Amino acid sequence: MPPPSPRRLARAIEAWFLKARRDLPWRPADPAAARDPYHCLVSELMLQQTQVSRVIERFETFTARFPTIESLAAADAHEVLALWSGLGYYRRARLLHAAAKAVVSEHAGEFPTQPEQIQALPGVGRYTAGSIASMAFHARAPIVDGNVARVLLRLHADGSPQTASNTQKRLWAQAQELVNAAEHPGVLNEGLMELGALICTPRSPACDRCPVRAHCAAHAQGRQHELPTPKAPAVQRELFCDAVRVRDARGRVLVERRPDSGLWGGLYQAPTRESADRHARLPELRAWIGAESLDRSQRFTHQTTHRRVSFRVWETSPVRGMGSGERAWKSRLQLGSLALSTPQRRILLPGLSLA
DNA sequence: AAAACGTGGCA
């Protein structure tokens, strides 16, 4: 099979996208219209390593609260983090906030139009920069995300490891060829991703509905199911957490804040001791929180990509001085608008669904 | 440059 012509490939993908395009909150009615770069920034940061269905629930709440890049730049850092609660990869919230501030202070509030300038913004890598530049400013900038990589590797029946640097280099070059041949760079780029999301899916690709099936080497060889070669699973480390729930007479709960970096950076939590190898011993736990007695009330596990976290939850009554220093009392109402990880939401707001 | 960083849905 001859190498697929970028021209025909690009046009076929664009034509298909104009028909098959899903209606999503961050997509305007007109596919070829220039997009609001601020809305692109928000949706792209939210979409990094995150499924569309998760972002649909968050995008409108976020942009309703922060309708402009100026309003986001002026926002309180913790409120931004709170709106990110439950989305994961919380560093993105901080980076998005920093990017908004950078546009306001370093670009006088005028969103930069060149891919290199956009990529200089916090939290914006090559993929996100190309995405914003092509969708908001019609730049012929390529994009390669997980979807695009899968589509291209299958089109070329390329079984080389996706993350290898020479593979990446090849993928970006192919993506550049396609966007050069496109009618509308933004339409081609978004179409390529949509093709990966709707047709050229990881498990059971719908080749019978694929607009570029005729150009696909993997399909010709019947190898679409085995490409691309799967990546090795991440090694999971154990983490043991003891969280203490303290409620005072007025129903307020004791919380502390995590350090800004690392796992669940900057989020609030019930006072929690962590250990890599074992749970804390009861006496040291008591001494640490300053309680006379502790009652175990709950245990559960929580999985992340790199960790298996075992929680034990303890109950105790307030002791004078507990709310000083790094700790503070919060009412249930206040807890509802606090930035909390999913396990801590389970501990601090039991019975309340994520919202 | 490898490792870290979250979460929920689905097979």
Next chain:
DNA sequence: TTGCCAAGTTT
């Protein structure tokens, strides 16, 4: 139940 995976970036 366990593993896989999703619009990547940062350090």
